[in-house]
Amino acid sequence: MSTLELPSPKLERWRWADLPALQRAAESPRGTAPDLDAALLPLDGPRLVFVDGAYDAERSAPGPVTVGRRAWTSEHPLARFGQLEGWALDLGQEAVTDPIQIVHLGSGGDNHLRGFIALAADAAASVVETFVGSGWANRQTRIELARGARLMRSVRLIQADGFVSIRDEVDVGEAASYAATFLGAGGMGSRIDGELVVSGTDAYAEMGGALLTRGDQRQECAVTVRHAAERGTSHQTWRAVAADQSAASLAARVDVARGAQKTDGEQSLRGILLQRTATVNLKPELEIFADDVKCAHGATVGELDNRALFYLQSRGVPRPRAKALLTRAFVADSLDRIGQEVVREAFVADADRWLEAAL
């Protein structure tokens, strides 16, 4: 993989991407895959395990998910690597009540996998993905939601090192609902890249989460929501916490097409620097071609509130713990949207572990 053809950092959409870290991860040697148990959430539903991108049938219980070749194409520059191997969840008019759990164990080197989720009208599902280990995990996921379908997606990036790149292409149909939450709380670099198209009327789309960086780590999200139909609602709530010399970057864009009246689009991008040597980049963008829309956006970067720190400390909370409490509170509203309590608590616990280590 020494001659990876990667996007140029001169391209605006790739200017904050840590492509050298991706390259290093791709060139890292394969080793021993990490322990599965430590990465598993206590969920009873279907489970898929991939080791360096290869399906581990023995340790999986795929339920309605199938594994094999999926011939869907993506124009995304990172979609040209690997074969068209992947998993697919193709649901008719049914609801899978238990979350489907997908665990990606990486031992080093590069691995590539496609995901495909199609929910028929009124189908509902929840998918939780976990990335652990090392190496470059490269994922593209295509999601199609028919009328009234509901998908909850939660992804946690807790690889010890290496790089995780995610590309989601989502089509949200009429009155369908898509809610995705990402947590980057490991030692890896990351790029979370998403394109959500609100193609049906009265649809709901949400993509958000928290990126926590320390050391010289770099993580970023680059998400675009395109409103192509009337009365759509979208939320992008992202939080970044950066320590040491690290950098966390949030780029979120809302496009409202000419006919997409009564669109309600909201972006909230906020960052906190735990040290002044750290960097948070924020880039909220709005492009609106309809005249009857409501689009709110907020973008702020700051440090922890010194008055609040002193208030907590004056009551006996030691300073590092006071910082952890305030940072946790800052991150919390980006993880609140996760529906299942077990999953939400696991994400919050991962964020807590990161904070305990970073502060």
Add this chain to the structure above:
Amino acid sequence: MLRIENLHAEIDGKPILKGLTLTVSAGEVHAIMGPNGAGKSTLGYVLGGRPGYEVTEGSVTFAGEDLLEMEADARAAAGLFLGFQYPVEIPGVSNVQFLREALNAQRKARDEKPLSGGEFLKLARAQADALSMDAEMLKRPVNVGFSGGEKKRNEMVQMGILDPKLAILDETDSGLDIDALRIVGDGINRIMRAPDKAVILITHYQRLLDYVKPDVVHVLADGRIVRTGGAELALELEREGYAQVAA
């Protein structure tokens, strides 16, 4: 209990306290009164250990220890409580979580066993009840959306839970209506009127002193204590104004 000797302190190079000397013994309530800008709040913050307040001269001893050498949280664990004039709002952190964390951190620093969730809730509910605060408010984020009076009452609930040896209460009466003033006054008496405890009430007005009778009243002007007397001094100040008395 508390001995302040010739205390000089400044903010951003500007001297605020200019040789303040004060001794508070166990079992006493002291009122510190004075005009705006005299340094009353600065005194509270310096004793509480707020960053940014630089002590340039003098000493403060609390229960035999050098208070100025201690971090703010260590001061709290040693038994000092600072009631804020403007309690801070902390979105995303609930009162219960915050106070349990605070109390158990203090207990840990004193080599005491932590309280369990159940034990803590029982204590917190009892203190909220005693201050006529709806226990539901304990679940809400710290001071977020609280009225001025509710924030002050919450300070007293915190004081009741943390059970300090010395309370320094900065303008705890401001923003309170007459009923709330009585509830807060009763709270101070109930929690802090004990032979082994002491209170410093920092206030601009006499009215709180109708409910919490001070043993000693000091007038603070231009960074120094300029007069000391009994409870009658507060009445004299109310009658004649600071300019007259402090002159």
